[in-house]
Amino acid sequence: MTANTKEATSKEEPGHAPLSVANTASNGPPPDVPPPAYQSHPLGPLTASEITQSSIRIKASWPSGTEIHFKIITLLEPAKAQLMPYLVAERAGQTPLDIDRRSFVVYSLRGTHNVYEAVVNLTNNTVESNAKLGPFQHANSDGEEIMAVEQALLADPKVQAEIAKLKLPEGTQIVIDPWGYGSDGIKHETESGKFYDDLRVMQCFLYMRDPENSSEPDSCHYAFPLPISPVIDPATLEVIRVDILPTGLDDKVEPLKPWQPRPPNEYIPEAQASLRTDLKPLHVVQPEGVSFTVEPFSEMGRLIRWQKWDFKVGFNQREGMVLYDVHYDNKPLFYRLSLSDMAIPYSDPRHPFHRKAAFDLGDAGAGIMANNLKLGCDCLGSIYYISGVLTDGSGSPVNMPNVICVHEQDAGIGWKHTNYRTNRAVVTRQRELVLQTILTVSNYEYILSFVFNTSADLAYEARATGVLSTQPVDLELSHTPHPYGTIVHPGVLAGYHQHFFSLRIDPMLSTSSAPILSPSTGPRNAIVYEECVPLPFDPQSKDPSANTQNPHGTGYTLRTTPILEPGGYDLSPQTGRVFKILSPSSHNPINNSPPGYKLHIPPMQPMLAHPSSFHHKRAEFADHSVYVTKYREGELYAGGKYTNQSRGGTGVRSWAAADRNRRDKLDAEGGDEPVVWVQFGLQHVPRTEDFPVMPVETTRVVLRPANFFDRNPAIDVREPSRQEVNCSVGLNREGEAGSSGKHEQVLGGEGGKLASVCYGGHA
């Protein structure tokens, strides 16, 4: 393990002296920045002018004419020790102490592999740090780079020469999916010398459009993978080599042969032979408006209040949607919640597929890849859209419209009881508030949501959809089982792969009105797991006392295990293991137990790659469903800050190991600040049904109160399941429902029109 994260605050920078604000700005003085229209809240996402200010400050730190490629300009959040008192004061209606606003900047010098990480103090307009990144720390990719790579490859004679061997039909359109190169530590001899994977490069997968439909730009090229995979330096746009892909059952690479025709497989509706006509519209209507409010807490930040919940919403380049300062009924729950990382390793062990392992947040960015949801019509009902602003390569702000949608949805019955003696049914519905964001990473889509409900649950849901990343397989093997994937279309193999998501939970649970702080001013929380264990029972025993407590063998009890050691922990469905975040210094008023939130985590198959493999080393979170670490500033991303072509050695596994090496224990009394990293995911064995676009695969983590409240927190949901409120439509004809044995007619599509009682004008 040789990788080593260089701290962002390091001032040492060989070959480049960071400039202080006093230095002359070679690119001209900073422009006049208008005073912020809102109080500059320390959690407010960077504004357009702060992005501009940041890039100007960085440019000014370099000699005039230096061409800079900005990769990330994002809010550097204040240290928790500083921010927590701010938030407490803010909520108490006091005036918090001002906190300087800072931006975190990653950039490279164009045409080079030199990547820098800088911090700009926006409040006093200085560059606080500016350092070249160390080895194995590479910047993320971006759209500009990807477009340039695609163009360069199409124009490259070596690539063209290989394509020519395929003798593709006249007018064939080549489409290129650039991928991160991954890591394998292997040296390659190339024309320009030796090449190791410590150089930042990209591997690309080539496809063609349906030659019968070449002019359709949305033709699904994943149905036409080509066996050619160039490797390119995205900084210099030099093609390093062109790999030819194995297309059989083993790793043998055959010389390229002329392409054989095969059918297309399109997902666009106009290409379907027929479309269903019998799916009638379904509308969600809120005639009295929605139940939530949105107000700005900064120019870009939004404070949402809904059903006793309140929380701040941020948006950044890497994580996309972030929640801060989450409260329920004014009780602090979570300091910060976000998807921290994602890893998608593939199963195919053959070169070059063995390096296929995407880290879509660190390699690309859930923020910068976020969809404009309004254009996609991705939500139903009454929707509020939150927009963001990020940076382009030149350091100019880029509007990211409608990246988060906010809406309510019905989730079925919330609770119900019928007293069989009186026949009175009391039933309420479960309402949910959804904050949804969607990212497109080349072929794939992830639909990511925080879901709040009226019972004080908070869920995080991931839906995987989009198009499988495909590779060519010999047409004649179409009916032969393949060891590394599913043949989803003639000549098209969809490799097995795993999806790992890592949800970072930074809790501040307390039933007081403010978090209970540890000496380090962090919130005092503890992590435990509970299991149900049978009481001892020995049916063979002759000793009458042996089974005194459990004479019939039916008894079991609950065993609670505190987590004192930072590290990785597993689920255990066989023992019903449930992880809990507790506020150990509070007490439930009914039963005195520490108030908590439990974690419902769907089990996942841990990473299959060997612990000594780069897949495993890099995805530091993919081996356990739960990691617990001690809170440390800067430890935000489960796989480390720089995942692109990373070599491992940074991320939760390493942080927990470092804690253990320091013999740091978590304090059972909650004197420390634990951070919980929840891993969940999908083992994706593709089906033919997943092509040419896959139906969503959904997985959900739920945070649910456990002895946090003194009774059902939804008990005061107004008995709403009444016809006057619901405006439901009974489809049975009058007098029929409830009468058995009546002859009923076929109920056709005309049934169930608008309820005339509620929508008189339309029935």
Place this chain on the structure above:
Amino acid sequence: MTANTKEATSKEEPGHAPLSVANTASNGPPPDVPPPAYQSHPLGPLTASEITQSSIRIKASWPSGTEIHFKIITLLEPAKAQLMPYLVAERAGQTPLDIDRRSFVVYSLRGTHNVYEAVVNLTNNTVESNAKLGPFQHANSDGEEIMAVEQALLADPKVQAEIAKLKLPEGTQIVIDPWGYGSDGIKHETESGKFYDDLRVMQCFLYMRDPENSSEPDSCHYAFPLPISPVIDPATLEVIRVDILPTGLDDKVEPLKPWQPRPPNEYIPEAQASLRTDLKPLHVVQPEGVSFTVEPFSEMGRLIRWQKWDFKVGFNQREGMVLYDVHYDNKPLFYRLSLSDMAIPYSDPRHPFHRKAAFDLGDAGAGIMANNLKLGCDCLGSIYYISGVLTDGSGSPVNMPNVICVHEQDAGIGWKHTNYRTNRAVVTRQRELVLQTILTVSNYEYILSFVFNTSADLAYEARATGVLSTQPVDLELSHTPHPYGTIVHPGVLAGYHQHFFSLRIDPMLSTSSAPILSPSTGPRNAIVYEECVPLPFDPQSKDPSANTQNPHGTGYTLRTTPILEPGGYDLSPQTGRVFKILSPSSHNPINNSPPGYKLHIPPMQPMLAHPSSFHHKRAEFADHSVYVTKYREGELYAGGKYTNQSRGGTGVRSWAAADRNRRDKLDAEGGDEPVVWVQFGLQHVPRTEDFPVMPVETTRVVLRPANFFDRNPAIDVREPSRQEVNCSVGLNREGEAGSSGKHEQVLGGEGGKLASVCYGGHA
């Protein structure tokens, strides 16, 4: 293990000679039954007149004046060997051979423990069999019996004497929850002699209403459990003994002491200090009507067609909702689907709680306990209600109105892809069709649904809600951890318990238009499980060939294991084990693999009770997530036909063992007819949040096509996520969405009214 199921078809019956149709009917001749208005479909639930016909035939088989208590009169479904050709012919538009209609009847002679099982041939109006049940075979309970038990206990001097010791406030209302007695094999000495648990009895838990609010019949008595538990013979209404409950931390039973006041905990809305006023109505509107059709296939049976799905819906006393003959796009999928059983064992090992183990289907009946959903307003949108007809104790038909509701719901995005090169997003929504039924079993509610979707998934969902079954705990222990439960209210202990559901899946998968039949005329299906396994890798190896296939340690492949042995099988999240039902003699046209449906099963903690305990012996299904048996007539209920006070020895565990003893193997080629029993459930460690009524705990099994179709079955869902169709409401003011940095106002409850474009009159 001494229990032994007596076959229903047995003609032997000591003490009672079954009568043939030729016998004189002592209760008078059968009445004129009007000709059925529909073809008497063999799967049609019994009609009111068939129920009457059945009870008349049974009464006629006894001497005049014999008082009969009918427990079950339900359709006896034809043998599969007879019914399958019928269904195939019916679908092919041919005229199927008529099949006699039969009813299955369970009844007792009033005032006795004698229980009988009979079959009435309705077509030729004969009693085909009529036999007294063997030992340990007891009838289910019913509402009439429960009401009688409650009244008898309240009037009983022994019970009154114990209650008097509590010195309850003047006017206190006692409320009684009768429970099945369970089994423990223990002999008790009573006034009337020795009593074993082979006698059919009930144990009852006593509660009182809030003495401050005694006149409120819906006051939550579960907040006031009393330490008195009478045992009663429901046939004779004799009180056998009155148990006093342990209320401390151990099994010590203290003499009854005067009751100490404690606060109430009500769930009815008018008793809440305040109700939320900020939850605005949410309506589901289908302006062009619904997308499904319902037509009768018999007087009581309903055929539903929706989005290429078609299936028949039945309803019976025990299982409630049953699906038959399920097809998608005319391809046969499932012959029969139902919840087959349920077991809820409790953890408390102390007498008499050690016997607390409910089998709500067999002990009571999901059909007879089904809620009238229209009265409860349990669904949202445009709803079709299906009603049932069952029997009362006198053998007269009882209408069960609105026991199943049918409606559509939106389930978020179904699939999406954005081509980042053209920025075109294609997105469709997932639509679901829900068939929901709800049963109330004393304190508890189960919301049970089949959920079909547009991607050809079929899910079965269980939601647990209602009120915890509570027991008293000493008030002074309220702040002490209890080994067997959670204190959810002062003086109220909610014991730990497990919920096991068993979904019975009788498949007929085939991609042909008709099931491929085995020699026994059953459908040829096979069961396998798949796991992802790493390729061999030895990082220490000096042998260059050791890692040839997996040089970087990243590779894995899929391993398929056929299930050839009937028995119980476990999930294995660590290996990503997925069970599949395959049609081995069909072939996917794309990749030649056998078409299948895979099972997404949530893991459960298996039963904690010891294998030698009665809880474990009785719940034959609660130890494995999957059971696979060979299809045999009459094997419908995972815990056996008679669960009330059962002793085990009948159910899936025994059936599979019998198969193995016969050395019966399942045929890998699918020559047999496997039945799959999926167990799933909840480990319920109660929270204070679960009282006085619990928010739903939801769990879901999904059956999902896997290489059954040649491509995404939802590809032809008309791109519906368009504003013209969705009629969504954007809450941001015009021009704001997408523009970052604008000052936005607080969005209040008035936002999001009806979209004027769609509902002009209401905006």
